[in-house]
Amino acid sequence: DAGVTQSPTHLIKTRGQQVTLRCSPISGHKSVSWYQQVLGQGPQFIFQYYEKEERGRGNFPDRFSARQFPNYSSELNVNALLLGDSALYLCASSRIPGQGEMAFFGQGTRLTVV
Amino acid sequence: QQQVKQSPQSLIVQKGGISIINCAYENTAFDYFPWYQQFPGKGPALLIAIRPDVSEKKEGRFTISFNKSAKQFSLHIMDSQPGDSATYFCAASSRDTGRRALTFGSGTRLQVQP
Numbered sequence: 043d044a045g046v047t048q049s050p051t052h053l054i055k056t057r058g059q060q061v062t063l064r065c066s067p068i069s070g071h072k073s074v075s076w077y078q079q080v081l082g083q084g085p086q087f088i089f090q091y092y093e094k095e096e097r098g099r100g101n102f103p104d105r106f107s108a109r110q111f112p113n114y115s116s117e118l119n120v121n122a123l124l125l126g127d128s129a130l131y132l133c134a135s136s137r138i139p140g141q142g143e144m145a146f147f148g149q150g151t152r153l154t155v156v
Numbered sequence: 157q158q159q160v161k162q163s164p165q166s167l168i169v170q171k172g173g174i175s176i177i178n179c180a181y182e183n184t185a186f187d188y189f190p191w192y193q194q195f196p197g198k199g200p201a202l203l204i205a206i207r208p209d210v211s212e213k214k215e216g217r218f219t220i221s222f223n224k225s226a227k228q229f230s231l232h233i234m235d236s237q238p239g240d241s242a243t244y245f246c247a248a249s250s251r252d253t254g255r256r257a258l259t260f261g262s263g264t265r266l267q268v269q270p
Contacts, residue, residue, distance in 0.1 A: 046199070076255065084162075084245050084260030085200065094178035098257050132199050139256055147192075 046135050046148035054154045063118045063151045067135030074116040077132040092139045128155045160248050164262025177232040177264045181248035186248040191231050192241045236268045
């Protein structure tokens with residue numbers, strides 16, 4: 043079975059631009075969460091989606107948004123990029139939100155803002 | 157109160173030795189404590205997890221010890237191998253309004269010398 047797949051793997055954007063990151067969860071998993079991992083730190087929770095509805099949001103500005111599609115894949119959008127948005131963006135999937143402990147991560151999208 | 161504090165920041169162990177990583181938390185609502193292993197360029201991979209009704213859990217060379225009264229938990233890697241060299245993250249989650257966002261520690265960079 044394929045694991046969590048994220049695209050693209052690497053991305054370079056300019057300050058002020060907008061970016062869209064994509065995630066396909068493990069087959070049978072209906073919940074997707076997004077995390078931001080700044081170099082040298084642990085991942086920080088951004089969003090959780092289940093059945094196309096937002097179930098949780100971390101302490102991130104409104105420039106960050108996400109959505110989940112009927113096939114349970116998800117997109118994370120970041121507007122008006124800042125240098126500080128440079129990070130590894132991780133997607134994690136689980137069967138249902140209540141089983142967030144069985145969260146499986148993709149390899150991430152490395153975003154560099156210049 | 158959502159913080160998880162992890163130590164040490166880095167650790168060097170000889171092959172065959174025991175690696176010990178410690179974490180402490182404040183939020184008594186946390187009820188699930190996983191450990192993740194992350195290699196460079198990869199997403200975190202779930203290693204082992206414990207719930208607070210158990211004081212110890214062992215899976216192969218990996219053991220979690222949990223002290224509920226002290227609000228501390230630790231990862232022990234027995235017979236450490238060079239292939240164990242990676243960054244390890246402790247995490248915690250709570251049954252909070254239906255979502256289970258993971259709160260991560262800051263990570264421990266483990267180097268096992270041959």
